[in-house]
Amino acid sequence: NAGVTQTPKFQVLKTGQSMTLQCAQDMNHEYMSWYRQDPGMGLRLIHYSVGAGITDQGEVPNGYNVSRSTTEDFPLRLLSAAPSQTSVYFCASKNSAGGDQPQHFGDGTRLSIL
Amino acid sequence: AQSVTQLDSHVSVSEGTPVLLRCNYSSSYSPSLFWYVQHPNKGLQLLLKYTSAATLVKGINGFEAEFKKSETSFHLTKPSAHMSDAAEYFCVVSERSSASKIIFGSGTRLSIRP
Numbered sequence: 001n002a003g004v005t006q007t008p009k010f011q012v013l014k015t016g017q018s019m020t021l022q023c024a025q026d027m028n029h030e031y032m033s034w035y036r037q038d039p040g041m042g043l044r045l046i047h048y049s050v051g052a053g054i055t056d057q058g059e060v061p062n063g064y065n066v067s068r069s070t071t072e073d074f075p076l077r078l079l080s081a082a083p084s085q086t087s088v089y090f091c092a093s094k095n096s097a098g099g100d101q102p103q104h105f106g107d108g109t110r111l112s113i114l
Numbered sequence: 115a116q117s118v119t120q121l122d123s124h125v126s127v128s129e130g131t132p133v134l135l136r137c138n139y140s141s142s143y144s145p146s147l148f149w150y151v152q153h154p155n156k157g158l159q160l161l162l163k164y165t166s167a168a169t170l171v172k173g174i175n176g177f178e179a180e181f182k183k184s185e186t187s188f189h190l191t192k193p194s195a196h197m198s199d200a201a202e203y204f205c206v207v208s209e210r211s212s213a214s215k216i217i218f219g220s221g222t223r224l225s226i227r228p
Contacts, residue, residue, distance in 0.1 A: 004157070031213065035218075040123070040220055040221075041220055042204060042217075042218035042219050042220045042221055043158075043204070043218040044218070045214060045216060048213060048214055050213050056213075056214065058214055090157055090158070092157075092158075097213035098210060098211070098213075099145075099146050099208035099209045099210040099211065099212050099213070099215065099216060100146040100163075100165040100166075100208070100210045102148060102160045102163050103158075103160075104160075105150075105157030105158040105159070106157050107155070107156055107157045108155070108156075108157055
């Protein structure tokens, strides 16, 4: 059971480039989410999805797009990378959208924007 | 509105001594509370959760936490620290009925001295 798988693990981009961070889960979870982790700030919610075909914005959505065409996959797209988007990105999933459900996290993508 | 404050950014203890990581929260609703652990270059792993059942919650690896509504606290404890406990710990508060109202604390780095 792989859980939540994120690719790539590391990436360096130039300002203005675009890229897609991949996230896949094999637990048949309805809810998936993306966070960014910055030093001293904990994790902040970027976008989330409560099921295939449904996405919504979190706390810090600007500069990012998501889609959810299948239950398993939830890619995060950076449209035009900026140095402020240098961060560690985590994808997470849980069984349902309720706030009482714990989340399962991937190992993260470390992204540097030059 | 919700917020969570981890009172110590860094805690250092000797191996075999007790661990106390402090977390205070505020919430307009009855919250769910979680503690997660993050080892270097890894994703977050659930230690324990409180969701309105017993106020003393036992988790993995000998950790436990007590929900104290009157003090709005959810401190994490362990009777005897082990070298493998060295990691970053996050306290998380979420609204049970919401898919997006989830707040992470800024984290506490736990160091273990031999």
